[in-house]
Amino acid sequence: MNKIVRVEAFPMQYPEPNNDNKIRYVTLTRIETSDGIVGWGECISQWPEAALAVKTIIDAGFAKLLMGEDGTQVGRLWQKMRNHAYWHGHGGIVSFAISALDIALWDIAGKAAGLPVSAMLGGTLMEKVPSCASVILNTLDLGALQEEFTSYRERGFSAVKGGWGQVPEAGFGTNRVRDMKVARTVREAIGPDMGMAIDVSALAKWSASHAATMAEDLLEVNLTWFEDALHHDDHDGYRQMKSRVPTALATGERCWTLHDYQRLVRSKAIDIILVDPGRVEGISGMKAIVDDALTQRVRFVPHSWSSAINTAASLHVYAASTNGEVFELKPAPSPMQHELVENPIEQKDGWIAVPNTPGLGITIDEKAVKKYLYQG
Known part of the structure; x- marks a missing residue:
């Protein structure tokens, strides 16, 4: 029996090169069993107080709940x-x-069984998944923006997604004229056939009618999907947009549970959900969510913008599902993607290989955990 003998939580603080080196936070977990198997997990806690609070919830509550249990009985x-x-x-x-x-x-369960997690989820359906360079837009320098997105085309990404803004007050959605210039610049840089998505800054606070008008204006750049034009609970607003444009509409990265996503995919307003195992109650929660979305003919995109642990977990769910659209990946090397693991996950010629070794298929460098540990 793989009895759980240790449960630890590690709040992490690190500079994110893909966001102008702004400080970000995640919380990692390490579970060890009596047989010496170690499993690693992550949540996208994002803010310093949240990273510390997750550690408290685990140390004072869930750790005691899990100690002595069989670590391979994931569902239970x-x-x-x-x-x-x-x-x-x-x-x-x-x-x-x-x-x-x-x-x-x-x-842990995958390592104990000698299988990659995707195989444990019902079977590995694909060995690689299509890649999407996911970035925060430089909305104030169109020359630099064009050069940046040209590089993603040259590097072979299958698609690109840009949103928000490196300066919050200049985020996409805060100036209509600038928004259109940014969108046209990106399309010109990547060419007519490459997949393209736009993510609207939450600071924009668009009305449904304005969102629909912007979606109509953006038809000229042929978006693969238009993301978070409205709050995810504004089902009526999304239905209004849907009545006016054929563009796929996407949202959901701020939802938490299967119930939240069930409401969303049954609204008949959304074509694509954004979902992370590091937020939606893990791999178990994500697989239930994407399987349910499939019953409503809704696709999903892993919104993987944190550490390599979340990326690996997302890849396994994607590889065991049939309704994935594309896989987001930060294009520049970063501490939580490249220092945290000995075998970073990269894209090549538009594709990302699904790890095929037991468990998540990544090897954690515990020196990096110590280096970026956040103690408040």
């Missing part, structure tokens, strides 16, 4: 954690904690 332990949270709820810090622990448990 996932449900045990969710049941434990009946009072403090689902979503927020609790879902972050469950996410990180569930991913680590899947890593």
Whole structure:
């Protein structure tokens, strides 16, 4: 029996080169069993207080719940954690904690079985997935923007996605004239056939009618999908947009649970959901969400913009599912993608290889964990 003997949580602080070296936060988990198997997980806690709060929830609650349990019984332990949270709820810090622990448990289960996680999820359906360079837009320097996106085409990415803005007040969606210049610049840089998505800054706070008008204007750049033009709960607004444009509409990266996504995909307003195992109660939560979306003919895109652990976990779910659209990847090397693991996940000629070794298929460098540990 792979009895759990240690559960640890590590808040992490690191500069993100893909976001002008702004400081970001994640919380990692490490679970060890009596047989010496170690599993790693992650949640995208994002803010310093959230990273520390996740550690508290794990250390004072979930760790005690998991100690002595068989670490390979992922489904039962996932449900045990969710049941434990009946009072403090689902979503927020609790879902972050469950996410990180569930991913680590899947890593253990795969290693114990000698199988990659995708095989444990019903079978590996593909060996590689199409790549999308996912970036924060430089909206204030169109020359630099064109050069940047030309490089993604030359590097062979299958698609590109840009959004928000390196300066918040100049984010995409805050100036209509500038928005159109940015979108045209990106399309010109990548050519007419490459996939392209735009992500609207939350600071834009568009009305449904304005979002629909912008979607009409953006038809000229032939978007593969238009993301977060409205809040994910504005189902009526998305339906209004859908009645006016054929462009695929996407949202969901701020949802938490299967129930949240069920409401979204049954709204008949969304074509693509954005989803991360590091937020939606782990691999268990993500697989349930994408399988449910498939029943409604809704596709998904892993919104993987944190560490290599979340990226690997997302790849396994994608490889075991049939409704993935494309896989987002940060294009510039970063500490949590390249220093954290000994075998970084990269794209080549438009494709990302799915790890095929037991568990998540990544090897954590614990020196990097110590280097970027955040203690508040």
